[in-house]
Amino acid sequence: MDNLELIKQISITSPSKIVLLVIDGLGGLPHPKTGKTELETASTPNLDKLAASSICGLIDPVGPGITPGSTPGHLALFGYDPIKYNIGRGVVAALGIDFDLKPDDIAARGNFCTVDSSGLVTDRRAGRIPTEKCTELCKLLDEIKIAGVKLFVRPVKEHRLAVVFGGEGLSPEVSDSDPQQTGVAPKAVKALKPTARRTADIAKEFIAQAKAILAKHHPANMVILRGFSRKPELPTMDEIYKLKPAAIAAYPMYRGLAKLVGMQLMKTGPAITDEFDALKQNYAGYDFFFLHIKGTDSAGEDGDFNRKVNVIEEIDKALPALTGLKPDVIVVTGDHSTPALLKSHSWHAVPVLLYSKWCRADRVGAFSEQACIMGGLGRFPATQLMPLAMANALKLAKFGA
């Protein structure tokens, strides 16, 4: 019996409410000049106050040393083993734009990119073209016809798009065309299994036609695809936890992830305060809230230490809107670390605080990487967070007699 099966057996419905605040890429590394991480640099009186009445610790999203992508990072926070449920980027992209994926559909995540006259990729993001331009180009590519396949090309955000190949007999077992680096040509899509040859040919045909169409649309003069995948069958959070979960996330990918595990998507504006407003507006109707904030991760990826600090401070200022609702359980953490110094996701453990009336608060009086080392939760796998939140909400019955 895996852990989810056990939780499913003992979870119970109750009026108590859980709020999971995910500060994307929260964990950081110390600035060489100050020795303090982004979170330690930020002035966070509200988070510190909450930490003081919480039990704290550090989570490993996938495992020590493993740098998680956004999908495994979030699945782990929702309690799903991210290695068992390894979900393709294409599926996540399609779900993120509310595309109604059918069980047989193959979805790929695409980037508009820039290639030079020799066909070598010079910018994997085509200078991050505006979403309007992306939408316009996707409309052109959506006109491509390939025999025996229903093709859907949809804009995601900026240079990002989703391509869905509908029809029977397709396979997700094909390789990426995205070379994941510049200075080289896009890769040829290859069948990873003999049964995937037709799908590989279809993808190549799509790319060839797209290349011809995009030739005159510099900097977005090429498209690269990755993460060909099919919608997985996941037990929903309702099935496992008997929760009625709501997701508040401005960024499409996280909406897609939330939908995948059966959350209802709430309407929200893009600002941090918009998201906290959406929480307030929908608070009565649900008993679990996933509130996702992207800005910290974006700043970290851009290597902008100060902007990440500022986003954290902005979240801290908005926090009373959340605590004022008096949820029974509040969890604040990240899906992974994104240290500005590394300009990327990283393997470093992520600070976590868990507040409830029954949490058995430790002596951690600040919310930071260093302070959380001394926390009562210690260092633990992120998949254990949901059972802890459920228990603190008194939503888990006794196991065994």
Added chain:
Amino acid sequence: MDNLELIKQISITSPSKIVLLVIDGLGGLPHPKTGKTELETASTPNLDKLAASSICGLIDPVGPGITPGSTPGHLALFGYDPIKYNIGRGVVAALGIDFDLKPDDIAARGNFCTVDSSGLVTDRRAGRIPTEKCTELCKLLDEIKIAGVKLFVRPVKEHRLAVVFGGEGLSPEVSDSDPQQTGVAPKAVKALKPTARRTADIAKEFIAQAKAILAKHHPANMVILRGFSRKPELPTMDEIYKLKPAAIAAYPMYRGLAKLVGMQLMKTGPAITDEFDALKQNYAGYDFFFLHIKGTDSAGEDGDFNRKVNVIEEIDKALPALTGLKPDVIVVTGDHSTPALLKSHSWHAVPVLLYSKWCRADRVGAFSEQACIMGGLGRFPATQLMPLAMANALKLAKFGA
């Protein structure tokens, strides 16, 4: 998918270098008079300085409460699940002397021992006879002929030898003759499965002939065998981590272990400074170094608290030769604890420090059992150390989208 399979998928080659310094049996227990362990008693300014810029913690080699043998202790450090990969002592002994084990061979680890006139073991190590004497006696035993079997008897070190039974249809499923205590007779080798009966008979025949030959060679007047085993199939460190690993170990058993996981064995003299010299001489040619120091464990096994302290101080003095090479990642730990007070391996968690530019140093300012409790790595399974070292060397790509 097990953890090694995951690491294999995301490991990448890069010029960065990792040094794993294994201080055998490092962990200890406090001296009743001072309340300080061997490591806490030793003056270790260099290790303390390194700890101050490292992330620290405590590892459980096999699991809490489990006292590891040298093989599982080391396999865990190299990232292999020591319960899944349970390797016989005989195989390790044979590999340690560069014996070219064939897939069908059965290897046993032997001790020359002393028996009294009643045949009871009075010394399991025959007074630790010199290696020269062991070599001479092994030559005599190597002459033993048993029908249908190719027999090889090889000296290891002091009282230790390896016996290899070559040929078809043999089985490793036979019990030890080594009683693991004095005052009793050697045990009869027994078949643990019906298919192993012939092998048990062959082993008994070998022991009977050896007894006759050794009768006049007091104190080495008998031989006891243990760890009958066959070479396992392990993925190599190159296959998993894409590393080019080098082993620096003076003691045969650890050379055997290193070889088993695909490390290249470097030439080294027996002294601690010899081993650090060997590191320097071979530093350019490899990207992973396993540097093994045996003296701490031997002192612990002998119950010699002060000698263990002295060996630790000797290592500390030699440490600048290692840190001066400026490896990207330095890990210092042990394969298990060997408290002088217990005169044996023990289950106690082992201090570990991990240094890198990206380690997110904690506030631990000394390398000791007590200080490491407060470390940012917490307490964790030793198998997670290699993924952490790889991540800190920026040799692991992101997992999932």
